[in-house]
Amino acid sequence: MALAATAATTAPTAAWAAGDLSASARRLQDDLVTQRAIAIARDQRLTSEREEVLLTRLDGAEKTLRLTVRDLKRTQAERDAARAELDKIIADREQVSRELAERDSAYAAQIEAYQAQIAALVKNDDPKLQEALQRFADGDRVGAFPVIEQLMRIDIAAQDAAADERAAVQLRQLAALAEDMRDKGEKTTNDVIAIWEQAQKRTPAYYPGWRDLTRLYQNAGRLNDARTTAGKALATARSDTDRFSALEEMGDILSHLGDQVAAQAPLEQGLGIARKLMKAAPDEVDSQRALMISLGSLADLQTTTGRLKEARASLEESLTLARRLAASQPGDMRARRELAQTLDALGGVTVTGGDTAQGVKYYNEALTLTQALAAESPSSAQTQLDLAAVLSDRADVKLQVGDAGGSKADYEAAAAILRKVGEADPGNVSHQRNLALVLAKVGGALWLLNENAQAKDMINQSLEVSRKLYASAPDNTDIGGMLADNLAIASDMSQSLGRLDDAGREGQEAVDIARRLAAFDPSNRQAQSTLARSLSRLGQALATKGDGPPARAAFEEGLAIHRRLVAAESGNIAARRYLAIDLNLYGAALMGLDDLPTARKVFDESAAVLGAQLKASPDDVLAKDLLGAALLNTAWIQARTGDHAKARDAYVKALAVLREAVVAYPGDMGTLRTGLLRYAETLVQLDDYKGARPVYEESVTLSRGILAKQPDDADSQLYLGVALSRLAALATMDEDYGRVETLVAENLALQRARLKARPDDVAIRRDLCGALIDMGDWLDAQKRYREAYDTYSDCLDIRLAIANADKDHGYRSLRDLAIIEARMARMSGDASQWASVVRLWDELDQRGLIPAKDRDLADRAKASLAKAKARAETKPETPPETKPEAKP
Numbered sequence: 001m002a003l004a005a006t007a008a009t010t011a012p013t014a015a016w017a018a019g020d021l022s023a024s025a026r027r028l029q030d031d032l033v034t035q036r037a038i039a040i041a042r043d044q045r046l047t048s049e050r051e052e053v054l055l056t057r058l059d060g061a062e063k064t065l066r067l068t069v070r071d072l073k074r075t076q077a078e079r080d081a082a083r084a085e086l087d088k089i090i091a092d093r094e095q096v097s098r099e100l101a102e103r104d105s106a107y108a109a110q111i112e113a114y115q116a117q118i119a120a121l122v123k124n125d126d127p128k129l130q131e132a133l134q135r136f137a138d139g140d141r142v143g144a145f146p147v148i149e150q151l152m153r154i155d156i157a158a159q160d161a162a163a164d165e166r167a168a169v170q171l172r173q174l175a176a177l178a179e180d181m182r183d184k185g186e187k188t189t190n191d192v193i194a195i196w197e198q199a200q201k202r203t204p205a206y207y208p209g210w211r212d213l214t215r216l217y218q219n220a221g222r223l224n225d226a227r228t229t230a231g232k233a234l235a236t237a238r239s240d241t242d243r244f245s246a247l248e249e250m251g252d253i254l255s256h257l258g259d260q261v262a263a264q265a266p267l268e269q270g271l272g273i274a275r276k277l278m279k280a281a282p283d284e285v286d287s288q289r290a291l292m293i294s295l296g297s298l299a300d301l302q303t304t305t306g307r308l309k310e311a312r313a314s315l316e317e318s319l320t321l322a323r324r325l326a327a328s329q330p331g332d333m334r335a336r337r338e339l340a341q342t343l344d345a346l347g348g349v350t351v352t353g354g355d356t357a358q359g360v361k362y363y364n365e366a367l368t369l370t371q372a373l374a375a376e377s378p379s380s381a382q383t384q385l386d387l388a389a390v391l392s393d394r395a396d397v398k399l400q401v402g403d404a405g406g407s408k409a410d411y412e413a414a415a416a417i418l419r420k421v422g423e424a425d426p427g428n429v430s431h432q433r434n435l436a437l438v439l440a441k442v443g444g445a446l447w448l449l450n451e452n453a454q455a456k457d458m459i460n461q462s463l464e465v466s467r468k469l470y471a472s473a474p475d476n477t478d479i480g481g482m483l484a485d486n487l488a489i490a491s492d493m494s495q496s497l498g499r500l501d502d503a504g505r506e507g508q509e510a511v512d513i514a515r516r517l518a519a520f521d522p523s524n525r526q527a528q529s530t531l532a533r534s535l536s537r538l539g540q541a542l543a544t545k546g547d548g549p550p551a552r553a554a555f556e557e558g559l560a561i562h563r564r565l566v567a568a569e570s571g572n573i574a575a576r577r578y579l580a581i582d583l584n585l586y587g588a589a590l591m592g593l594d595d596l597p598t599a600r601k602v603f604d605e606s607a608a609v610l611g612a613q614l615k616a617s618p619d620d621v622l623a624k625d626l627l628g629a630a631l632l633n634t635a636w637i638q639a640r641t642g643d644h645a646k647a648r649d650a651y652v653k654a655l656a657v658l659r660e661a662v663v664a665y666p667g668d669m670g671t672l673r674t675g676l677l678r679y680a681e682t683l684v685q686l687d688d689y690k691g692a693r694p695v696y697e698e699s700v701t702l703s704r705g706i707l708a709k710q711p712d713d714a715d716s717q718l719y720l721g722v723a724l725s726r727l728a729a730l731a732t733m734d735e736d737y738g739r740v741e742t743l744v745a746e747n748l749a750l751q752r753a754r755l756k757a758r759p760d761d762v763a764i765r766r767d768l769c770g771a772l773i774d775m776g777d778w779l780d781a782q783k784r785y786r787e788a789y790d791t792y793s794d795c796l797d798i799r800l801a802i803a804n805a806d807k808d809h810g811y812r813s814l815r816d817l818a819i820i821e822a823r824m825a826r827m828s829g830d831a832s833q834w835a836s837v838v839r840l841w842d843e844l845d846q847r848g849l850i851p852a853k854d855r856d857l858a859d860r861a862k863a864s865l866a867k868a869k870a871r872a873e874t875k876p877e878t879p880p881e882t883k884p885e886a887k888p
Helices: 023-043 049-070 076-103 105-123 127-137 141-158 161-183 189-202 207-219 223-236 240-256 260-280 285-304 308-328 333-352 356-376 381-400 404-424 429-448 452-472 477-496 500-520 525-544 548-568 573-592 596-616 621-640 644-664 666-685 689-709 714-733 737-757 762-781 785-805 811-828 831-846 852-874
Strands: none
Touching: 023 049, 023 076, 023 105, 023 127, 023 161, 049 076, 076 105, 105 127, 105 161, 105 285, 127 141, 141 161, 161 189, 161 207, 189 207, 207 223, 207 240, 223 240, 240 260, 240 285, 260 285, 285 308, 285 333, 308 333, 333 356, 333 381, 356 381, 381 404, 381 429, 404 429, 429 452, 429 477, 452 477, 477 500, 477 525, 500 525, 525 548, 525 573, 548 573, 573 596, 573 621, 596 621, 621 644, 621 666, 644 666, 666 689, 666 714, 689 714, 714 737, 714 762, 737 762, 762 785, 762 811, 785 811, 811 831, 811 852, 831 852
């Protein structure tokens, strides 16, 4: 059999085809090699539909024939006939493999290497070994492998140091068999790694061993080990093709370790080699594929570092090559798979760069391809994983444009696939890690849909998977970092749900894990970054509980780590982003702790970091989004401290940045909407009512747009209500009462709907009261006094219920009661009602709870009480609807 054919030469005569092998040995060798050859072809999606149909038919007949051959109860004639049929199956598989090798030289080389290992193996005349190899070929791999391993290890142990090369060859033969078992789920990645490590220890100059060991380490999540072996592969490479592969691996590993600056050089060197190969042989499939892969790898790095225009150009060139390869090989599953992967990557870069419509087209084309591939090979784990990846990526885009419901559906579909694949290969770290990540994303989408209980359940499921992975690899910074990040997400959710003790516990667990990882390898930048981010989330949880000093300490420790990482790697975009994110979180926590001067300094530092980033990468959309948030909070602090003119200018700058950001991230319209509302409030403080009106209108439009896609979005409901109320007040000033009626009616309906969904939410009950007051004021202005009075009375009932539930009878509860009773008392002129208002203010005064801004309200209530008493002594009370003087 000759599987090592290339386009340039005819198939060489196989080494094992010499006459020194018996017929049974040749048959055994054919059997083992063809089984492995077809497994590799299927794994790499090389077979055409015609070939797959043939192979499936052969698979169905093979099992019965092998049982017959080994069944001693059968007659010799029956067994010989079964053996003859089995030989035909082996020959048919050999023909398929030969055709595949003629189409794909990389595949041919791979099979040639395996063939060499098996050829040497079957020459061993040990009868026990030959019997075990035949059992292995006949399907009893689990039973045969220990015998083969034991016999070969005895042989290895008997050799002295001078026989290292032969020992390594045997170990590689053993690794080839173990790799085949791993493909069938009968060995784990770590089992194969252990054999390869022993082989490479004996033959450190063997390049293919370092290449394969590097990939195995990556599959196992051992990135630092993979970086070491990638360096050894590069040092032992002897051809441009080998050097290209080693450089690609090194660049990918360094990028995943967070060292983007270091990753740039090997990827650019690899691209140079790929272009050289393409120039020398532009029509060769291997040359086209190498350049396509190299451009895709460089685009990944360019995307990570915010160079979106460069990344898109790289991927568009890569896509041209991928389409050419797929068109020239219509039955080649590998070419179609690579086309789908390129489309998926280009879709992400295009959307992030602001061209959402074109990006979605790329995603949909990728999804169509992967769905077809998955349907053609439903039992293939790789095609299912490809489909899950595209679904998850498309869900990311839907979330980005505000379609949380659509993203949830895609995430859930991806998670279902990953669960199934993970159950079939529970030892595969990559599968389990991807499942944990997607479950966390499902939780995020559910959270945006206000399905909070289900969201937290998804995060808990993600934590369960992450914890199992971490327990099996406690020193793996990638897995530990994922667990710490998921705990941080859980902590954030617990804070929002008011479960502050849970939030603190989850935040502390994240820090404990991150500290352990950082202590285990102090030089590991990824571990240090994870610790810094975990400390910031813990600080956020502590600040929410009001524990100021420990919250500050956690934030400061985390930020000190971030600053060191940025200083050590000025080109690390991710390090700068993490610093800016956590500065923004710290600033927000300080605002909550009412330390506005320090918060201002923190936001200024964030703005400086992000400004430098945007100077280096003007198209970095995430940096724009973070900068807009920092500037927005700076403006709020200026407004809060009374400097409204500077706040106005800061808001204008912040909104300009946020408008740029939402072009690429429409899903972040909420931040822009909040900024608009705050800006309008500042304009009102400056008496610029004309300028405030269109800003409020834009905020209303954005909120309505978000609610059209996410009807239950709590923040949008809240801010829409505020903007409607403010616009109603401005319309009242203009005496545009028709407009006032429309606005207050919409707001009242909105607040009733909110309360129906969350009847126990005190904040929403207060918002409903505010809407009732607006409606009452409008009815009063229309001289519909009875309706106005009844509307105010509805608000009073709500506020009495809130006050009765407030055991401390705090300032907010009593003040709200005083305000609404004063409105009703002004309408009725009833002295007893004014007396109730005065009693409320007196109670607050006795407890020292009346701030200076409310002192005038208390004094006016006492004056009104005196006037009401005087009127009561001179004339009888009149029903509210007959009293024109009752208008407030």
